[in-house]
Amino acid sequence: MGLTKSEIFTPEQNELSSIAKVFGHPARVAILQHLFKIDSCICGDLVDEIGLAQPTISQHLKELKKIGLIKGNITGTSICYCIDKDNWSQMKTVLSVFLNQDINENNNCC
Amino acid sequence: MGLTKSEIFTPEQNELSSIAKVFGHPARVAILQHLFKIDSCICGDLVDEIGLAQPTISQHLKELKKIGLIKGNITGTSICYCIDKDNWSQMKTVLSVFLNQDINENNNCC
C-alpha cells in the first residue's frame, strides 16, 4: 500500500508528523541550516553549497515552502529564500509540546 | 532514484534527519504519545488503541527501537514497551540545537 492512513489519527498527530517529515531529509536540514547561517538571503547557490542537482534542490525548496518554513522573494531572475520566522516559531511550539511531554513515573516495566 | 545521498551531508545533518524521519509518521507519533500517557508500560494494546494491524504496529515499534527512543521488556508472552528516557532527552538536545538556531538579522530580502 505505501499509503499512510491519516484518517485514523488526530489532527495533532498528523500535523506533527508532517512537520517532522520535512526535517526527515538531510538536504532539507542543510538548506535550512544554510538559510540560518548566511547573512543575506540565499538564492541558487544552494545548488553549489549542497551537492545536488538544481531540480532536486528546487523540489526540496518546494516542500519547505509548502509547509511554510521558508518563503521566497523574486529579485530579478533569481529568487531569494529565507526562513519564515513566524511560522518557524509556531512550528517550534508544536514540536516542543510533543518533545517535552512528561514521562509518567509510574512506569515500572523497564 | 529513491536513494538519499547521505554521503554528501554532515553527520549532524544525517543524524537530525534520521531522528525527524522517525517522527514523520502519525502512527509512530501516536505510539510515543501513548507510551508517555499510560501509567503502566504498554504491550499489544497499541494495536487496539491505534487502528492498524499487528504486523504494522510491530514494524513501527521496530523503527522506534532502532533509533533508541523506546525499549522493550519481555514478560511472559507479551512485551512491555516504554520510552528510553536517556535517549529521549539526548534526542531533545540534538533537536533543540537545530530548532533554536538564531536567525541572522542581516537578512533583508524577505
Add this chain to the structure above:
DNA sequence: AGTATTAATCGTAATATTGCAATATAATAA
C-alpha cells in the same frame, strides 16, 4: 502433548520519495 496468546518476521502489493536529464518559464542584458 495440545492449545491459546502474543509479538516478530516474511512476502508482497500499492504508493511515496529521491534524484536527475530534459524542457519550460520568466526576467534581464546585449
Add this chain to the structure above:
DNA sequence: TTATTATATTGCAATATTACGATTAATACT
C-alpha cells in the same frame, strides 16, 4: 529581438515506505 541567467516543471527510473495476510517462534495454560 536574441541571448543569458535563474528557477520551476515534467517525466521517469530506482529505491523506500506503508500496510497487511500468512506464518513463525516463544511462552503460558490446560
